[in-house]
Amino acid sequence: SIYFYSLIVRPSSEMVRPKASVAYFNDEGGELPRLGFIPSDPLDPRLRLDGVLCFADGKLDVSSYKDLVECFVGEPEPANHPNPDMPGVRSGEVVPRGLRIWDDVRAGSIGGKDGAGWIASFGWKREGKSVKTEKWFNIRMCGSWRFAFLLARLQLSVWERGLGAARKAAEERSRSDVPDWLREEGAEVADAVVGDDPVVERNAVTTPVKRQRVSSANATGSNNTASVHGDSKPPRPTEDQEPKSCKLSGVLARIRARVAA
Structure with missing residues (x-):
């Protein structure tokens, strides 16, 4: 029908x-x-x-x-x-x-x-x-x-x-529209701020060795002292342990230079 x-x-x-x-x-x-x-x-x-x-x-x-x-x-x-x-x-x-x-x-x-x-x-x-x-x-x-x-x-x-x-x-x-170089610099900024392993990075920071004073076993009535590490210096941080503020400043400086150009 x-x-x-x-x-x-x-x-x-x-x-x-x-x-x-x-x-x-x-x-x-x-x-x-x-x-x-x-x-x-x-x-x-x-x-x-x-x-x-x-x-x-x-x-x-x-x-x-x-x-x-x-x-x-x-x-x-x-x-x-x-x-x-x-x-x-x-x-x-x-x-x-x-x-x-x-x-x-x-x-x-x-x-x-x-x-x-x-x-x-x-x-x-x-x-x-x-x-x-x-x-x-x-x-x-x-x-x-x-x-x-x-x-x-x-x-x-x-x-x-x-x-x-x-x-x-x-x-x-x-x-x-984002240039490849800017995308790469952005990755470095993130690495500088966060880091690959923040826990390890914090533990890697060196502190000055305290001077330890000890009594001389051969002293004859005098309290002569000797410094065990008196003349030693803390090891300088490696490139990987470079402070984040310095690393970040360097990356940002490069970005500003590329944009200005």
């Missing part, structure tokens, strides 16, 4: 809730009965982020999803959805930030407007300015509240993935 649908208005006692719904008809023009639950979502790769179909600007190509409309034939009216205030959302599902509904019928729009559905909205910063984009998924085109919600959520995921990819590319460009 070939199904087709049209937007209809059902009376509702709660004016704050969505009123617009879709009626389904068979090829003979008879209205199909409604289900008491939202039909199962189709397991179609186009509804996944890795199989999404969209235009060059990142917006979904809704026309490429038209064949999935019949999967939601018989969807209940909004008042019979798990959350009548958010038609199309299953029980336990979280509505991501950036999604909202609109309903011209509920709003009492005049002038022939009778659209309703889900809106995906996304904003970001570009060159210091706020940028915002939106895409509206009308139940007149999607055939149901559930399908409109699925496409709006998928659209939001596409934009979020695109922003993440842009940030990653910007970070890679930033890293590639």
Whole structure:
């Protein structure tokens, strides 16, 4: 059978809730009965982020999803959805930030407007300015509240993935702009500040040997003294034991010279 649908208005006692719904008809023009639950979502790769179909600007190509409309034939009216205030959302599902509904019928729009559905909205910063984009998924085109919600959520995921990819590319460009010599000097700065083994480095610091005074065994009534290490000097630190302050100053001086050049 070939199904087709049209937007209809059902009376509702709660004016704050969505009123617009879709009626389904068979090829003979008879209205199909409604289900008491939202039909199962189709397991179609186009509804996944890795199989999404969209235009060059990142917006979904809704026309490429038209064949999935019949999967939601018989969807209940909004008042019979798990959350009548958010038609199309299953029980336990979280509505991501950036999604909202609109309903011209509920709003009492005049002038022939009778659209309703889900809106995906996304904003970001570009060159210091706020940028915002939106895409509206009308139940007149999607055939149901559930399908409109699925496409709006998928659209939001596409934009979020695109922003993440842009940030990653910007970070890679930033890293590639750093000269190799500066990256090498930076490693030396880190080594000068932290060191390969801070514990060993601290223990390697030498201290002056204390002078020890001893009594002479051959002294004849006099208290002669002799210095055991009186003339010895503490060993000079090796290059590896060079104080960090000196090593760091040398590295920073080289960096300043290269930048000035």
